[in-house]
Amino acid sequence: MSSSSSFFTSSLGRKFVMGITGIFLITFLIVHVGVNAMIFLDSSGELFNTAAHFMGTNWLIRSMEIVLFAGIILHIVQSIVLTRRNQAARPEGYAVSASAVNSKWYSRSMGLLGTLILMFLIVHLCHFWVEARFGIWGGIPEGVEAGTHDMFAQMKVIFSNPIVVAVYVLAMVSLSYHLMHGFQSAFQSLGLNHYKYTPAIKAIGKWYSIIVPVLFALMPLYVHFVINK
């Protein structure tokens, strides 16, 4: 090595970590949305509960859960370090800025969008993950048999509140814009830019950023307006 500086503390190394954790979280979303989509196939919730039970008990999935949390934390920590450095790189701003003509607003607002997603994530984990793992928030909801993790029943209770439904839908709008920039940006940070493949990556990223959040947003809406009726 001709240079002594460490890869992971360099600007490019930190970008690489942002990109690789970003792509990892993108693949996680596919699994998550896939399990969620079970409620559309079987509105009794049995299929969904079977899938949720598998996700909660399979040792491989449970191990990946640890990697997932590590990935989320790394993504957040790197973004904080990078944002602070970026702010230090321009302490005095411009009186006039016409950034709207040269870049998309969501590409310049990744920190804000990410913070909104993090806030949602905390609420979401309290609603489902903490409940399923530890059952400490008011215990088992009404109508749920003791000794089972009836995620479907849990979902019906949580999404009976229209404010919760609105929060979930709005969070998915944030997620959509975060992905709209993040998907293709992650590949660029990893150095994967090629005239043959980049147009395809950008197109897939755009569709992914629309389809996945829409499917997620449909879930609380479907439970609130169809299943709970």
Next chain:
Amino acid sequence: MSDGNMNLTLKVWRQKNGNQKGELVTYPVSNVSPDMSFLEMFDVLNEDLVEKGQEPIAFDHDCREGICGMCSMYINGRPHGPKEGITTCQLHMRSFKDGETVVVEPWRATAFPVIKDLVVDRSAFDRIIAAGGFISVNTGNAQDANSLPISKDDADKSFEAAACIGCGACVATCKNASAMLFVSAKVSQLALLPQGQPERYSRVQNMVEQMDKEGFGNCTNTGACEVECPKGISLENIARMNRDYLVAKAAH
């Protein structure tokens, strides 16, 4: 006032030196010909200021034909003004409307400290080049051009990267004041050619290390630099630099 000439209100950043605080000062300019370049308009304004016994506005300029990269002016929120693919000296007053207010600021970045008014110190770029943006060869007679075959594709890409004039518009417009478009162009122009291969991986490490030391920000791939670059340097170069840096750190 001859036909088509305009009156404008200029708001220009005035700052005595790097230690003192600056501010935007308003100057009305009248009878501006639409055929003047932006810098010529500044020359006229400065003559006016000198006649009035005031301090003229300090601004960088040299070739006035778009190749030296000196004319660093942030005009109405964009480096080199409202047109794409040009420097400030190539911007003409016909791009503005009669009665318009035009705000002119210096490049803003920790790594580009203001020296005076609109003049900033861009020697951080020189230090990045000195860290590795060269090839170490003993010069002698130029060898036959065909002794080193280079594919047309690579030669074109290298040439496009080499078009970078180091003006700093990429840093100026980047929301993070990142210099990655500049550094990646300077890494790429040599990485694409056979002459650049012996030092390819030490070069990218040393230049990135120097870039980080200078206090430039980090790329978030907004793409603003590519749009504002007067020479149209592509984001592909940043991906190439990312790639080379990863390989360098992993295997060299």
